[in-house]
Each structure stands twice: as C-alpha cells, then as structure tokens.
C-alpha cells in the first residue's frame with residue numbers, strides 16, 4: 001500500500017516576531033499561536049500542552065515529538081513512488097499559492113487569533129458529495145425528499161447505475177452470429193494458438209545433413225501413365241525414399257510419398273482433444289502423413305518435459321534416431337493430432353531420406369474408409385516427467401493406460 005505523508009498545516013511566524021514563551025521550546029514558527037495566562041505567546045503544541053496539563057511542555061517531550069515527526073516523514077518518503085511524490089509536490093504548490101498570510105497580530109486580540117486558527121483553510125472548505133455520482137437510489141431518495149410535484153426527478157434523467165446495467169448485461173440474452181471468417185477458422189480449428197504447420201523438420205541441436213550421396217534404385221524409367229518404383233523397387237524394399245533428382249523413374253516415381261502431399265481433416269473428439277479423420281479411402285500400407293517437428297536430443301526433450309510442457313496434457317514426442325526425438329508440440333504436421341488406440345488402424349514407420357536423415361510416417365495398417373478416425377499405438381517414452389494417461393480409445397482390447405509404466409511395445413517403427 002502506498003503511504004502518503006500527512007500534509008501539515010503551513011507554519012506561520014509568531015505574532016510581532018517574538019518566539020514561543022516556553023523557555024525550552026522557543027520556536028519562531030508554528031501552525032498556530034496561542035496565549036498563555038500571562039498574555040505571552042505559546043506555539044500551538046506548547047499552548048495545548050499547557051492548557052491540558054497546567055504546566056509547560058518539558059524538553060524531553062519536545063525532543064520525542066520532533067524525533068517521531070522526523071521518522072514519520074522519512075518513512076513516508078521512503079515508501080513513496082514517483083507518482084505519489086509528484087502528487088505531494090503538486091499539493092504543496094497549491095497550498096503555497098493559496099496560503100493565507102497571518103496578519104500582523106500584535107494588535108490582534110486573543111479571540112481574533114483563535115477565530116483565525118479555527119477558520120477552515122480554503123481547501124478544507126470543499127463540499128463533498130455524500131454519495132457516488134451514479135448512486136441513483138441515494139440521489140433519488142435525497143432529491144425526492146426535498147422536491148415535490150413537477151420538480152420531482154425521474155429515473156430516466158439520471159445515469160444508469162453501473163451495477164444494475166451490469167446485471168442487465170448479464171441477464172439479457174440475445175442471439176448473435178460470429179463473422180463468417182472467424183466461424184470458418186474456428187470450425188477448422190485454426191484458431192488454436194501455439195502450433196505452426198511446418199513443411200520440413202527443424203533441427204534444433206544440430207545442422208540438417210546435406211544431400212550427400214542418395215541411394216539410387218535400379219528401376220527402369222517407365223512410360224507415361226505407368227507407375228515407377230513400385231513394389232520391386234530396391235529403395236522401397238529398404239524403406240528408402242527415392243531422390244527426386246536422381247531417381248531413374250523421374251516424375252513417375254511412386255517412392256517419394258513423404259516428399260509429396262496427402263489429405264486428412266482435424267476434428268474435435270469427445271474426450272481426447274483433437275483427432276484426425278481421413279477424407280479419402282486409404283489403402284493398406286499407404287503413407288498417410290509424415291510426422292514432422294523439431295529434432296531434439298533426448299536431453300533437450302527431458303528439459304522441455306520438465307519445464308515447458310510440465311503442465312501440458314498432450315505429449316508430442318516420437319523417437320527419431322539414436323538419442324534423438326521429434327517434438328511436434330510447437331510446429332509439425334497434422335500427424336501430431338493422431339490419437340492413440342489400443343486397436344489402431346495405422347502404424348508408424350521410419351524411412352531413411354536421400355540425405356541420410358529420416359522420414360517418419362504414419363501408414364495405414366489396413367484399408368480405411370473415408371471419415372474414419374486415424375489412430376496408432378503410441379510408443380510413449382517417459383522423458384522426465386511424462387506421466388501415464390488414462391486411455392479413452394474405447395477399443396475392446398483397451399489396456400486402460402497410455403505412456404508411463406503401461407507403455408506399449410508392439411509398435412511398428414522400422415529403420
């Protein structure tokens with residue numbers, strides 16, 4: 001709490017230039033001056049002390065009062081913010097400008113001095129409202145009492161009370177429509193923040209490998225309308241994607257699925273966050289999506305788990321290679337929205353890229369009809385604080401848990 005020092009009354013010099021007649025005080029300026037029984041002048045403090053106790057204010061009391069006053073001022077100053085200091089300076093300036101000078105009071109009688117002291121200072125004469133500007137009820141009561149007949153005020157003349165208006169806002173119900181673009185974006189889940197769709201993995205802890213010596217298959221170039229690099233392609237058998245630059249089948253090569261695009265739809269599920277549904281018929285073995293993200297070391301993953309993702313419900317880690325992990329939390333592909341199922345229709349495969357990096361793909365384990373939710377069996381690794389989660393896949397063979405100690409080991413991750 002900000003503490004504002006008390007602004008004392010301005011000091012006025014003793015009448016006729018004399019000093020306080022208390023021999024141990026002897027101040028020349030005080031907030032007010034009072035007469036002692038002998039007719040001499042006493043400063044305000046000594047005057048009050050004498051009047052209440054019947055003897056002069058001793059030095060010990062004077063010292064004590066001065067120390068307390070100094071301490072109060074220092075404490076108040078120490079706790080002042082620049083804003084408060086500015087406010088005080090402004091108040092002081094106003095006081096100085098409105099300060100009424102004590103008239104030469106050698107001729108003034110005691111009553112006049114007392115009357116002068118009792119008179120409120122200009123800033124003390126301000127009239128304050130009894131109630132807030134918007135206090136309609138109070139205002140009405142007051143004014144209704146004083147005014148009669150046609151002078152009587154009605155509610156419509158006054159500002160509405162904020163609390164009442166607030167209540168009206170809360171209780172009043174009206175149908176409304178969101179703008180089309182916002183609604184569409186909302187329906188497509190594009191309003192979700194904190195995730196960026198990326199086209200390639202981002203290498204956080206090291207540089208991406210350069211396109212060194214891609215493994216070229218021995219397929220024969222095929223004619224127009226024919227499919228190159230089919231089942232017999234050596235690269236395909238080895239789980240290697242062909243290089244678009246060097247593959248003998250060129251445009252006809254069908255072994256570049258990661259390097260080309262497919263289509264799926266993100267949907268909201270009942271109790272598992274977002275999920276992914278296919279829009280097309282998917283054939284068994286077909287690559288559906290590549291799982292991309294940031295390639296990080298397991299050490300970085302553990303650190304992220306313990307700090308950045310500590311309170312996150314969803315985990316987006318997937319094994320990439322030895323000691324490395326793909327993190328699809330912040331950026332990646334729609335594959336990060338694929339949920340777990342104990343009876344999945346997809347699986348994860350890892351393919352070697354021409355530049356000896358890896359492609360991680362979600363493949364169909366069987367034929368999938370359009371509109372079906374895509375799922376795979378998670379291979380959760382317990383990085384740092386990764387917690388096991390209750391499984392809501394609803395499969396007949398549901399294990400009840402994903403991740404943690406109950407993690408599954410029957411996931412197809414090929415190298």
Ligand SMILES: C[S@@+](CC[C@H](N)C(=O)[O-])C[C@H]1O[C@@H](n2cnc3c(N)ncnc32)[C@H](O)[C@@H]1O
Nearest residue numbers: 272273274313314315336337339340391392393
């Ligand atoms: C890779 S994300 C999947 C996408 C996630 N549903 C979303 O909305 O971003 C993995 C997280 O989804 C949730 N999840 C996925 N499958 C689940 C299941 N069968 N039961 C419960 N939660 C599941 C868990 O919170 C898990 O950590």
